[in-house]
Amino acid sequence: MWLAWSLFAIYLVGTLYLGFLGLKKTKDFSSFAIGDGAMSPWIVGVTLAASTASAATFIINPGFVYVHGLAAFMHLGVACFAGILFMLFIMSYKFRRIGSENKSVTIPGWLGHRYKSKSFAIYFSIINLLSFAFLVLLVGGISIVLQNLLGITNIVALLITLVFVTSYVILGGTYAHVFTNVLQGSLMVVVSLIVIATGVKLMIDNPDFWSVVSAKGVELTTLTNPKSNLYNDFFSVYVSGFLIGAALVCQPHIMTKALYVKSDKDVTKYLLIFTVVFMIFSLLLLAGFWAIYSVPSEALLDPSTGVFRQDLVMTKYLQLAFPDWLFTIISVVLIAAAMSTLDGLMVGLSTITANDFYLNLFGKKTLNQEDKYKAAHRVSHVVLVILAILTFIVTLNPPKLLGIFGQFGVYALVLTSLPPLLNGIFYKKLSLPTVWTFSILAIVIDIVLYVYGPAWFADSNLAFANPAVPAAIAILLTSIPALVIGYFQNRNIN
Numbered sequence: 001m002w003l004a005w006s007l008f009a010i011y012l013v014g015t016l017y018l019g020f021l022g023l024k025k026t027k028d029f030s031s032f033a034i035g036d037g038a039m040s041p042w043i044v045g046v047t048l049a050a051s052t053a054s055a056a057t058f059i060i061n062p063g064f065v066y067v068h069g070l071a072a073f074m075h076l077g078v079a080c081f082a083g084i085l086f087m088l089f090i091m092s093y094k095f096r097r098i099g100s101e102n103k104s105v106t107i108p109g110w111l112g113h114r115y116k117s118k119s120f121a122i123y124f125s126i127i128n129l130l131s132f133a134f135l136v137l138l139v140g141g142i143s144i145v146l147q148n149l150l151g152i153t154n155i156v157a158l159l160i161t162l163v164f165v166t167s168y169v170i171l172g173g174t175y176a177h178v179f180t181n182v183l184q185g186s187l188m189v190v191v192s193l194i195v196i197a198t199g200v201k202l203m204i205d206n207p208d209f210w211s212v213v214s215a216k217g218v219e220l221t222t223l224t225n226p227k228s229n230l231y232n233d234f235f236s237v238y239v240s241g242f243l244i245g246a247a248l249v250c251q252p253h254i255m256t257k258a259l260y261v262k263s264d265k266d267v268t269k270y271l272l273i274f275t276v277v278f279m280i281f282s283l284l285l286l287a288g289f290w291a292i293y294s295v296p297s298e299a300l301l302d303p304s305t306g307v308f309r310q311d312l313v314m315t316k317y318l319q320l321a322f323p324d325w326l327f328t329i330i331s332v333v334l335i336a337a338a339m340s341t342l343d344g345l346m347v348g349l350s351t352i353t354a355n356d357f358y359l360n361l362f363g364k365k366t367l368n369q370e371d372k373y374k375a376a377h378r379v380s381h382v383v384l385v386i387l388a389i390l391t392f393i394v395t396l397n398p399p400k401l402l403g404i405f406g407q408f409g410v411y412a413l414v415l416t417s418l419p420p421l422l423n424g425i426f427y428k429k430l431s432l433p434t435v436w437t438f439s440i441l442a443i444v445i446d447i448v449l450y451v452y453g454p455a456w457f458a459d460s461n462l463a464f465a466n467p468a469v470p471a472a473i474a475i476l477l478t479s480i481p482a483l484v485i486g487y488f489q490n491r492n493i494n
Helices: 002-025 029-034 041-068 070-102 107-114 118-150 154-205 209-215 234-248 252-260 264-294 310-321 324-362 369-395 402-426 432-456 468-490
Strands: none
Touching: 002 118, 002 154, 002 324, 041 070, 041 118, 041 154, 041 252, 041 264, 041 310, 041 324, 070 107, 070 234, 070 252, 070 264, 070 402, 107 118, 107 252, 107 324, 107 402, 118 154, 118 310, 118 324, 118 369, 118 402, 118 432, 154 209, 154 264, 154 310, 154 324, 154 369, 209 264, 234 402, 234 468, 252 324, 264 310, 310 324, 324 369, 402 432, 402 468, 432 468
C-alpha cells in the first residue's frame, strides 16, 4: 500500500507543478480556453488522444468486451475509431480556419458566429451541459481504481479526484490541461504497450486461448453477437459505431483542439499523431478477452452485494496479470488516463458556460471585449467549483452501468451539434431555421427511440439498449437531410 500512496503522491505533485506552469502561461480568458493558438502539433496530437481515450477506453469498455465479446470490440474499438478519424479529417481544417477568423474559443461560440445568432450560441451552451453525464462516468471510473489501489472509500476517492483536478484546472486552464495531458498521455502510451505486449504473449503462449473463450460462449468470438442486447446485428455493431464515432468529434474537448494550432499543416501533423496514439489505446479493449481467459468469474462479484460488476474487469485483469508493484504503477496511469479527459472536459464546460451562456445573457453591452473576457474568466472558475460539487453528489450513488449512462448524455449532446457544424463547414449560404430544426429533432428522435423503440419496433431486432443505435438513427434522419437541404440551397453559389 505504501508504494501505491507514494507513486500517487508523486503523480499529484508532478501534475500540480504542471498546473502552476499553466498558470504562468494563462494571461487572459482566451488563453484559459484555447491557449495561444500556436501550440506544437505533437503536443496537441498526444493531448487529443489522451483526452479522447479517457476512463471509458482504459477502465470501462474492456468490461463490455468481456460481456459481449468480439462484437463489442468491433463496435467500440474499430467502427467508432474509424468514425472519429473520418470526421476529424474532414472537419478540423475548416473548423480551425473559420474559428481563427471569428476568434472563437468554443463550439457554441463558433456556431453563434457562423450563423450570426446569439440565441443559437446560448442554446448550444445549454445543450453542452449534457456532458455532465460524461463527467460522472469519468469520476466514477477514477473512483473505482482509487478504491482498489489505495484502499479508501468511495467518498474519499471522489473528494481526492474532484478537489485535485478542479484545483489545477482553475490554476492553468487549457495550458494545465495540455501540459498535464502530455505527461499523462506519454505514461498511457508506455503502459498501453506493456499491457498489450503481455496480453499478446498470453495468447501466443496458450494455443487454446480462443477455444477457451469460445467455450464460454461461441457468440463471444463472432462479428455480431445474437445473444447481446447491445451488439446483436450489423447495424448495432458497425453502422451505429461508425456514425456515433463521427459524431463524438463534436464534443467540446475534442473539436476545439483545431483552434490550438496556427495552420492546416499543423492540423495534419496532430491528426496523424492522434491516429497512431489512439490506435494503441484502442487495442487495450482486447483486455476484455484476456480477462475472459484468465480472470475467475467470482473475482468480478461485488464483495458487499454479490452482484456482477463489469466495470471491475480491467482492474481485476491487471491485478492478476502483473506483480503488485507493476500493477500499482499501471493503476496510477489508469487514473492519469481518466483525469486527462476529465480536465479537458471541465475546461470545455466551464469555458462554454462562461463565454456563451453568461456573457450572452448577462454580460453588459457597455463592456469592451477585454472586460467581458475578464468577467468570463472569473465566472469559469465558479462554474468549475459548481460542476465538481454536482458531480460529487451524483457519484455518491453512481448509475449501475456508468458506460451506458455516460454514453447517453454525450450522444445527445453531439447529435444536436452535428447538423449545424456540418452545414457550417461545408456551405457558404446557411439557413438557421433548417439547422435549428434538425438539431432539436435529433435529440427528440434519440430520446424517443431509446425509451420507446424496443416496444414500437419489437420485430426489428434493433438493439435500442445500446445508446449508439437510436443515436445513429437520429443522425441518419437529421444530419443527412440537413446536408441535402444545404446542398440545394447552395448549388447555384460560386
